Amino acid sequence: MENDAASGSVAAVDINGTIGGIVGPLVLVEPEADLRDALEIHLTRLGLHVHKAGNGQAALSLLKEHAPSFLLANARLPDMSGIDLLRLSQAVSPNTAVIIMGDPADRKSALAALRLKATDYIHIPVESEHLEVALTRAAHWRTTRIKIQHYVEQLEALHQTKVLFQQLFDEVPCYISIQDKHFRLTGANRRFKEDFGDTIGSICYEIYKHRSEPCRDCPVMGTFEDGQPRQTEEVVTSKSGEKINVLTWTAPIHDASGHITQVMEMATDITQIRKLQSRLTSIGLLMSSISHSIKGLLTALDGAIYRLDSGLEKQDMDRVRDGADRVKEMVAQIRKMVLNVLYYTKERQLNWARINVRDFTRDVISIIGPKAEAAGVSFTHNLSSGMGAFEIDPGALRSALVNILENCIDACVDDRSGSERKHVVTLNVTDRDGFVVYQIQDNGVGMDQETREKMFTLFFSSKGSRGTGLGMFVADQIIGQHGGSIDVDSEPGSGSTFTVRLPRTLPPEIRQPADPDTGEPDQASRTEENR
Amino acid sequence: MAKKILIVDDDPNITSYLTEFFEDNGYATCAASDGREALDVAKKEKPDLITLDLEMPDEWGPRFYRRMSQDPEIKNTPVIVISGLSGNQYAIQKAVASISKPFDRDELIKIVRDAIGDGK
Numbered sequence: 001m002e003n004d005a006a007s008g009s010v011a012a013v014d015i016n017g018t019i020g021g022i023v024g025p026l027v028l029v030e031p032e033a034d035l036r037d038a039l040e041i042h043l044t045r046l047g048l049h050v051h052k053a054g055n056g057q058a059a060l061s062l063l064k065e066h067a068p069s070f071l072l073a074n075a076r077l078p079d080m081s082g083i084d085l086l087r088l089s090q091a092v093s094p095n096t097a098v099i100i101m102g103d104p105a106d107r108k109s110a111l112a113a114l115r116l117k118a119t120d121y122i123h124i125p126v127e128s129e130h131l132e133v134a135l136t137r138a139a140h141w142r143t144t145r146i147k148i149q150h151y152v153e154q155l156e157a158l159h160q161t162k163v164l165f166q167q168l169f170d171e172v173p174c175y176i177s178i179q180d181k182h183f184r185l186t187g188a189n190r191r192f193k194e195d196f197g198d199t200i201g202s203i204c205y206e207i208y209k210h211r212s213e214p215c216r217d218c219p220v221m222g223t224f225e226d227g228q229p230r231q232t233e234e235v236v237t238s239k240s241g242e243k244i245n246v247l248t249w250t251a252p253i254h255d256a257s258g259h260i261t262q263v264m265e266m267a268t269d270i271t272q273i274r275k276l277q278s279r280l281t282s283i284g285l286l287m288s289s290i291s292h293s294i295k296g297l298l299t300a301l302d303g304a305i306y307r308l309d310s311g312l313e314k315q316d317m318d319r320v321r322d323g324a325d326r327v328k329e330m331v332a333q334i335r336k337m338v339l340n341v342l343y344y345t346k347e348r349q350l351n352w353a354r355i356n357v358r359d360f361t362r363d364v365i366s367i368i369g370p371k372a373e374a375a376g377v378s379f380t381h382n383l384s385s386g387m388g389a390f391e392i393d394p395g396a397l398r399s400a401l402v403n404i405l406e407n408c409i410d411a412c413v414d415d416r417s418g419s420e421r422k423h424v425v426t427l428n429v430t431d432r433d434g435f436v437v438y439q440i441q442d443n444g445v446g447m448d449q450e451t452r453e454k455m456f457t458l459f460f461s462s463k464g465s466r467g468t469g470l471g472m473f474v475a476d477q478i479i480g481q482h483g484g485s486i487d488v489d490s491e492p493g494s495g496s497t498f499t500v501r502l503p504r505t506l507p508p509e510i511r512q513p514a515d516p517d518t519g520e521p522d523q524a525s526r527t528e529e530n531r
Numbered sequence: 532m533a534k535k536i537l538i539v540d541d542d543p544n545i546t547s548y549l550t551e552f553f554e555d556n557g558y559a560t561c562a563a564s565d566g567r568e569a570l571d572v573a574k575k576e577k578p579d580l581i582t583l584d585l586e587m588p589d590e591w592g593p594r595f596y597r598r599m600s601q602d603p604e605i606k607n608t609p610v611i612v613i614s615g616l617s618g619n620q621y622a623i624q625k626a627v628a629s630i631s632k633p634f635d636r637d638e639l640i641k642i643v644r645d646a647i648g649d650g651k
Contacts, residue, residue, distance in 0.1 A: 292586070295615035296542055298633040303548020306636070310555060326544065 022135045024069030025049045029059040029085065030101075031078055039072070042128060046135070056080035060088055067093045070138055074124070075102030075109045083112045090116075095146060097138035101126055175246065175267040178253065179204055179220050186262060195238045204265075208236045223250040223263045236267070245274040289470075290341060297337070301330040339399070340470040343477075350393040350481055350510055357387035357436055361429050364398055368405045372425055377412045381427040390436050390504040391511070392482060397502075400478040403471040404440055404486075404498050411444030411496060435484075435501045443495035452490055483507040533559040533650050536643070537578035539569040539595070540613070541587040545632075549582060549613075556640055557650025566595030573605045579647045583623070585614040596623050609646045613639075 026048045030036040033054070040050045051066060053059040056077045063071065071089055075082035082100045089096055100113040104123040113121045119141045120134035169176060170190035178187035183204040193199065196207050204220065205211040214221065219230035230250045235243055246267035253262040304326030311319025361383050372379035405425065412423035421443065428439040447455065456476035479486055483503045490496035505511075536558050538549045546562045553560050561576045563569035565587045573581065581599075585592035592612065600606045612629040623629070628642045 292615045295632040296545065299615075300542060300544035300548065302633050302636075303544055303551070306548060307551060310551070330544070 022046055022048060022132075022139050025051060025066045026070040026072060027051045027053060027059055027062045027066065027068045027096075029053045029056065029071070029073040029077060029082075031055065031074060031076070039126065042131070043072075046132070048135075054078075056085045056088075059085055060092060063089055063093045063096065068096055069142060070135065071096050071098045073098065073100055075100050075106060075113070081109070083109060083116065086113060086116050086118055095142060095149075097142045099131075099134050099138055173268070175269070177204065177265050177267075178262050179265060180262055181224055183214060183218075183220065195244075196236075197239045207239075209234075210237050219248060219250045220263045220265055223252050224260055227252045227260055233270075234267070243271075244269055245271045286341070290337070293337060294334075297330055297334050301327065301334075304330055337470070340403075340474050343396075343399070343474050350396060350506070352391050352393045352506060352511070354389050354391050355394050356389050357429065358383060358385065360392065360394055360398070361387075361427075361438075363394075364401050364405070365427070367398070367402055368409075368425075368427075371406065372409050375409050375413050377409050377423045377425055379409075379425050379427075381429070383427075383429045387429065387431060387436065388504070390502060391506045392502065393478075396478045397482065400475040401438060401440075401500070403475040404500070407472060408440055408442035408444065408496065408498070411442050411446070413444070415445045417445075417493070432501070435503055438498075438500040438502070440498040440500070441495065442497075446492045446495050447488075447490040448492050452488055455488065456486070481510060483510065533557060534579040534647050535559040535561065535576060537569065537573055537576060537581045537608075538562045539564075539566070539581060539587075539592070540584040541565055542584075545584075552636060552640075553643075553650075556643075558643070559650075566591060566598075569595050570598055570602075573599060573608065574602065577605065578608060580627075580643060581608055581610045582613050583610050583626075585612060585616050585623075593623060596626075600625075611639075611642060611646070 026043060028036060028039055028043065028050050030039060030052075031054050036052055036054070040052060043050050048070070051062045051068065053062055056079045059071070059073065059077075062068070071085075071093075073082045073085050077085065080088075082102065086098050086100060089098055098113075098118045099120045099122060100109070100118050101122050101124050102109045102113070110121040119138040122130050122134050172189065173191070174189075175192040175195065176187075176189040177185050177192055180186055185199050185202055185204060185207070188196075188199060199207050205214050205218075209215060215234075217232075219232045222228070222230050229252070230248075232248050234246050234248055236246055237243055247270050248265055248267040251264045251266075252260040253264055255261045304323055306323075307319055307326060308323030311317070311321075311323050361381075365379075365381055365383075369379055405427070408425045412425065415423065424443055426439075426441045428437075428441075430437050430439070455472050476486055479500055479502070483506055485501050487499040487501075488496060489499075536549075536553050538546050538553070538560055539562070540546050540549070541564045543564070546564070550560045550562060561572055561578065563572045569581070569583075572578075583592045583596065592614070596610060599608070599610075609627045610623065610625070612623055612626045613632060613634060614629070615632040627646045630639060630642070
C-alpha cells in the first residue's frame with residue numbers, strides 16, 4: 001500500500017536522482033535573446049528540458065501546454081510584469097515552482113514575488129551557482145508540495161473509508177461487539193446499542209445474558225486462547241427482556257505484533273427462523289401423530305366393517321347391529337380427530353357471542369350424557385338457574401369442555417383396578433367472583449405428577465395409540481383464548497378434578513378482531529377466509 | 532385342539548377385530564392390552580403364535596419381545612408384528628413377518644397359515 005503510493009506520484013518529483021532532483025521541463029521567459037540563449041545552454045547542461053519564451057503571453061501558453069516543473073522568468077517582460085506572470089501561472093499550473101530574476105535594487109518586485117510564493121528571487125546578472133541553489137530549493141518546494149497534496153488526498157480517502165466502515169459497522173444486520181480479555185465491551189455497533197443499551201465498558205455476560213459470571217464454553221474466551229474463530233448459537237436477553245436466538249461468530253483482533261488484544265463477536269438474530277422451525281417441527285410431529293392414529297382408526301374401521309359383513313353373511317342380526325354401531329363409533333372418532341387437527345392447524349379467531357350459561361351447559365350435557373352411558377359411567381350435573389350469560393365462542397368452548405369430559409370418561413373406563421366402586425363423572429357449574437366455573441370430577445385412574453404437568457402439551461397422550469395428543473392441548477388453547485384457566489388436581493388411583501374458570505366478558509384484545517362491525521380482520525384471518 | 536393365537540394390542544377395537552377374524556378362521560385366541568399383561572398371558576396360555584403391536588402405553592412391543600425371548604418356555608413362539616409405525620420391520624428382526632396397519636386380512640391369514648398351519 002505505502003509502496004504503491006510512493007511510486008505513484010512522488011516518483012514524478014524524485015529528489016534522489018539527478019542533482020538535487022532538478023528534473024523535468026522548465027519554461028524560461030527572458031525578453032533579451034542573448035541572455036535567453038545563454039541561460040538555455042546552462043540549464044540544458046544541468047539536465048533540464050527547456051521551453052523558451054520572450055514575453056508573458058507566450059510563457060502562459062507554454063505553461064498550459066507543458067505544466068512544467070519550473071518557471072524561470074524575468075521580472076520585467078514586454079507585455080506584463082514577472083509578478084503578473086507568477087500570479088497567472090498559479091491558476092494555469094499550480095505545481096510549477098516559480099523563480100523570478102530581477103534587479104537587486106527592485107526590492108518591491110522581490111517582496112511581491114516572495115509574497116506570491118515564488119520559490120526564489122535571484123539577481124540579474126544571474127550567477128550560475130546562485131541559479132543552481134535556487135533550482136534545488138524550487139525542486140524541494142515542488143516535492144514537498146506534491147507530497148502534501150498526496151497526503152491530503154490520502155487523508156480524505158481515509159476519512160471517507162472510515163465513515164463508510166462506521167456505516168457498515170452500524171447498519172450491518174447483526175449485533176457486533178468488541179471485547180477485551182475480561183469480557184468488557186470496548187466497542188459495539190448501533191444495532192447492539194439499540195437493543196442492549198449504550199454499553200461500552202460493561203461486561204458481556206451481564207448485558208447480553210443478565211448473568212453474574214462468565215458463560216460456560218464462552219466462544220470469546222476460546223478465540224482468545226487459540227486465535228481461531230468460533231460459531232455458536234446462543235439465547236440472549238435484550239434490555240427490554242425479550243429473548244433473542246442468535247447465531248454468533250467470533251474473530252480475533254491482533255495488534256501490530258500479532259498478539260490477540262480483542263475479540264469481535266458478531267451475532268445474527270435468528271429468532272424468526274427458530275420460531276418457524278419449531279412450528280415446522282410441530283407440524284412434522286402432528287403429521288406423524290395423525291398418520292399413526294389414522295392407521296389405527298382405519299384398522300379398527302376395517303374390523304367394524306368385517307363384523308358387519310360377516311354378520312350379513314351369517315344372517316346374524318346381532319352381529320350386524322354391533323358392526324354398524326362400531327362403524328358409527330369409528331367414524332365419530334375420525335371426525336373428532338379431523339376437527340381437532342383443523343383447530344390446531346388454523347389460528348382461528350373466536351367467533352364469540354353473548355350466550356346464556358344454562359343453555360350452553362345443557363348443550364354440553366346433552367352431548368356427553370349418552371357417551372357416558374354407552375361407556376357404563378354414570379354422569380351427574382349440578383346446574384343452578386339464574387347463571388346469567390357470558391361471552392364465548394360456543395362451538396370452540398363446547399369442544400373444549402367435551403374434550404375434558406371425554407377424558408374423564410376414558411379415565412374411568414381405563415380403571416382396571418377391579419374395585420367394586422361405581423364410576424362417576426360430575427359436572428358442577430357455579431358463579432365465583434364474576435367467573436363462571438366448571439368443575440369436572442371423575443373417580444377414574446387419576447394422573448401422576450408428570451402426566452399432570454405434560455397433559456396440556458401438544459402430542460402428549462397417556463392413551464397410547466388411542467390418543468392423538470391433541471384433545472387437551474386444544475382444550476387448553478381454547479380456554480386460554482377466552483381469558484380463562486384450567487386447574488388440575490389429581491392423584492393416581494383416586495381420580496381427577498378439572499376446574500375451568502371463564503370470565504363473563506372476553507379480554508378486550510380478543511373481542512376486537514372477532515367483531516366484524518368494529519374491528520378489521522387481520523391479514524392472517526383474511527387469508528383464511530379466502531381459502 | 533385348535534391352534535391358539537395371542538393378540539397383543541392396546542386398542543380394544545383392533546383386539547376384537549383380530550379375535551373375531553382369527554376365530555372365524557378356526558383359531559382359538561386370547562388377548563392382552565400391554566406388554567406386561569402379554570407376558571403373563573403368554574406363559575399361562577402357551578399360544579402357538581403372537582400378533583404384537585409395537586406402540587403401547589405401559590410397555591413397548593420390543594421390550595415385551597426381549598423379555599419373551601429370555602423365557603425358555605415361550606421364546607420360540609412365532610411373532611407377527613402388526614403396527615402403525617413406519618419402518619416397523621426393523622423393530623423386531625426375528626419376527627415371522629411385519630405388517631402395517633391398516634392391513635390386508637387375506638395377507639395376514641396367509642402369513643398365519645404359513646407359520647402355524649390351519650386352525651384345526
